[in-house]
Amino acid sequence: MRSVTVELEGVRFGYGAVPILNDVRLELHEGEFTVLAGANGSGKTTLLRLCLGLLRPDAGTIRVLGGSPTDLDVRRRIGYAPQGLRVATSLPVSVTEVVGAGLTPLKGLFHRMGRRDWTMVTAAIDAVGLGDLSAECLFELSGGQQQRVILARALVGQPELLLLDEPTTGIDRRLRPILVRELRRRADLGACVVAVSHDPDEFHEAGERILVIVDGCVRQITHEQFHHQFHDHRSDDHGNHDHGRDR
Numbered sequence: 001m002r003s004v005t006v007e008l009e010g011v012r013f014g015y016g017a018v019p020i021l022n023d024v025r026l027e028l029h030e031g032e033f034t035v036l037a038g039a040n041g042s043g044k045t046t047l048l049r050l051c052l053g054l055l056r057p058d059a060g061t062i063r064v065l066g067g068s069p070t071d072l073d074v075r076r077r078i079g080y081a082p083q084g085l086r087v088a089t090s091l092p093v094s095v096t097e098v099v100g101a102g103l104t105p106l107k108g109l110f111h112r113m114g115r116r117d118w119t120m121v122t123a124a125i126d127a128v129g130l131g132d133l134s135a136e137c138l139f140e141l142s143g144g145q146q147q148r149v150i151l152a153r154a155l156v157g158q159p160e161l162l163l164l165d166e167p168t169t170g171i172d173r174r175l176r177p178i179l180v181r182e183l184r185r186r187a188d189l190g191a192c193v194v195a196v197s198h199d200p201d202e203f204h205e206a207g208e209r210i211l212v213i214v215d216g217c218v219r220q221i222t223h224e225q226f227h228h229q230f231h232d233h234r235s236d237d238h239g240n241h242d243h244g245r246d247r
Contacts, residue, residue, distance in 0.1 A: 006161065008051075011060035012058045033195075034194045036212075053068070065077050078163060080165075081162075125152050148179070151167055162194065167195055176202055
């Protein structure tokens with residue numbers, strides 16, 4: 001039986017008087033690939049941030065990897081890929097340096113990188129198809145390429161829990177299946193993978209569950225139910241307008 005990686009019991013959270021999430025009860029397991037869907041503003045990113053310990057629930061309890069998500073020992077075992085690049089510096093940093101920074105929670109701020117560490121960095125960069133650009137400056141890459149760097153940074157430490165907020169946004173549609181297969185491989189190796197997406201079809205062959213947030217509640221649905229109930233909320237109209245955004 002798969003062990004529980006994330007457990008939410010009666011979780012309520014809101015930024016004001018009206019809760020965004022209400023009485024959420026949820027279990028996510030090791031080796032499981034879950035897609036989290038829902039309309040814009042429904043609370044998908046908020047749920048990820050609660051699991052990361054970046055937000056605290058107004059009520060209820062959250063346990064991640066057997067402990068509190070605010071515990072540093074727990075956070076070291078989580079890989080997180082936010083949507084879009086948010087950095088406080090414009091210093092010229094390479095792809096390799098950014099991905100290597102993903103090992104800091106495991107190794108410590110002043111740890112000197114060894115051969116094994118650099119091997120892990122190279123493997124993560126190759127996994128997202130950026131091996132030829134590993135020495136390039138991050139800020140000279142396209143938006144889609146930067147998104148792949150963010151994903152590689154989340155993967156590099158081989159985390160037990162992967163929380164991914166729209167991981168394929170801005171990435172050329174032709175490259176997305178490669179990334180999805182890599183995420184499925186991580187789940188097969190035992191990681192619990194959670195990917196926020198407006199389009200669960202991208203993860204149809206890899207994902208085992210679709211969870212949707214409606215009116216603050218989380219429930220599981222099928223692909224067919226998603227198309228029937230939420231088709232109008234999908235952000236991708238199946239056109240080719242995103243081709244070339246990620247070279």
